[in-house]
Amino acid sequence: MKKVYLDYxxxxxxxxxxxxxMEPYFFDKFGNASSIHTYGQEAKAAIEDAREKAASFLGxxxxxxxxxxxxxxxxxxxxxxxxYVLQKxxxxxxxxxxxxxxxxxxxxxxxxxxxxxxxxxxxRYGLVSPEEIKKAVTDKTILISVMHANNEIGTIQPxxxxxxxxxxxxxYFHTDAVQTVGHIPVNVDELNVxxxxxxxxxxxxxxGVGALYIRKGTRIERFLHGGDQEKNRRASTHNTPGIxxxxxxxxxxxxxxDKEAEFQIALRNRLIKEIPSKISEVYLNGHPTKRLPNNVNxxxxxIEGESxxxxxxxxxxxxxxxxxxxxxxxxxxxxxxxxxxxxxxxxGSLRITLGRWTKExxxxxxxxxxxxxxxxLRAMSPLYEKK
Ligand code: PLP
Numbered sequence: 001m002k003k004v005y006l007d008y009x010x011x012x013x014x015x016x017x018x019x020x021x022m023e024p025y026f027f028d029k030f031g032n033a034s035s036i037h038t039y040g041q042e043a044k045a046a047i048e049d050a051r052e053k054a055a056s057f058l059g060x061x062x063x064x065x066x067x068x069x070x071x072x073x074x075x076x077x078x079x080x081x082x083x084y085v086l087q088k089x090x091x092x093x094x095x096x097x098x099x100x101x102x103x104x105x106x107x108x109x110x111x112x113x114x115x116x117x118x119x120x121x122x123x124r125y126g127l128v129s130p131e132e133i134k135k136a137v138t139d140k141t142i143l144i145s146v147m148h149a150n151n152e153i154g155t156i157q158p159x160x161x162x163x164x165x166x167x168x169x170x171x172y173f174h175t176d177a178v179q180t181v182g183h184i185p186v187n188v189d190e191l192n193v194x195x196x197x198x199x200x201x202x203x204x205x206x207x208g209v210g211a212l213y214i215r216k217g218t219r220i221e222r223f224l225h226g227g228d229q230e231k232n233r234r235a236s237t238h239n240t241p242g243i244x245x246x247x248x249x250x251x252x253x254x255x256x257x258d259k260e261a262e263f264q265i266a267l268r269n270r271l272i273k274e275i276p277s278k279i280s281e282v283y284l285n286g287h288p289t290k291r292l293p294n295n296v297n298x299x300x301x302x303i304e305g306e307s308x309x310x311x312x313x314x315x316x317x318x319x320x321x322x323x324x325x326x327x328x329x330x331x332x333x334x335x336x337x338x339x340x341x342x343x344x345x346x347x348g349s350l351r352i353t354l355g356r357w358t359k360e361x362x363x364x365x366x367x368x369x370x371x372x373x374x375x376x377l378r379a380m381s382p383l384y385e386k387k
Pocket of ligand 1: 009100102147150178179210
């Protein structure tokens with residue numbers, strides 16, 4: 001059976017070149033990077049090389065990069081680390097209604113412990129208004145966290161403008177850049193951020209490894225307590241193969257990103273144009289142009305996203321309704337509800353995300369089968385009958 005993977009925002013395959021670079025660090029060069037013997041020093045050198053590569057992608061300094069176990073840890077570290085260290089100064093944090101759970105859950109956790117969280121809404125395209133963020137600031141605000149691009153609808157936020165507001169007011173600013181690093185340019189100075197999260201498996205590196213960029217001088221409490229790894233900022237023996245893989249993956253993205261984005265934008269725009277011409281009553285979610293090169297998200301009226309996914313899967317096509325992290329819940333996506341969609345429309349969402357190995361023929365295959373699937377499902381839908 002044909003296999004077409006169109007769920008790159010959930011995770012991407014590890015690039016074979018990345019796997020090759022990681023391999024020696026499982027057996028020949030297996031040392032603990034904190035050991036002073038040659039094995040350890042070999043691992044340490046490889047980690048520092050990866051740190052330089054990550055820093056160079058972001059326009060940061062190597063010692064501003066702390067390796068973590070992924071996007072979730074980086075996000076939790078940023079939110080709780082700043083909250084705990086600055087709690088004497090203030091207890092107010094500003095975030096948005098469309099953040100990933102890796103941000104909204106630590107915020108809820110802190111709310112139960114006396115912090116005051118303001119959740120700023122978005123417009124119908126999923127855009128956060130810098131003015132709204134500015135209005136939410138109080139003399140108790142210690143942190144603003146706004147994601148760079150949304151994982152479900154792909155909308156890219158005006159991070160640089162929000163960062164300028166935060167900087168002018170002397171407030172730390174964090175962005176979750178898990179969906180953008182490796183796909184579009186991400187420069188910490190241009191974005192005016194104090195902290196930035198990234199995750200290797202979203203840019204063709206291994207799973208379970210990520211990083212938090214911490215601008216020099218930013219005060220932050222450590223999140224994992226134990227050894228003094230990562231200059232005493234994050235305990236635990238280094239995941240050397242993972243970190244080496246992250247470094248290679250980000251280096252490859254730096255070389256390939258512009259060309260890949262150009263190709264993906266062409267395929268994405270084809271989907272945005274052709275899906276509504278082949279299927280009636282479909283609505284694009286997210287911003288028409290300020291969106292990730294690889295993201296398409298449609299609401300298809302009268303049917304459930306899950307039934308479309310199962311029908312696509314039977315044809316070998318992997319897509320998603322939104323975030324993979326909440327796919328086991330039957331609740332509609334909080335992101336789509338934040339756009340102002342009704343529960344019914346939010347339930348009928350389909351996210352298609354492209355990547356390094358997506359071909360034109362994959363898009364042809366999807367465009368050939370999706371209209372037939374929708375027609376079949378609508379024929380069985382009581383909602384469609386009542387129309
Ligand atoms: N933030 C965003 C925007 C994401 O899309 C994801 C993963 O889907 C995460 C955070 C969590 O990253 P990780 O899977 O590396 O923990």
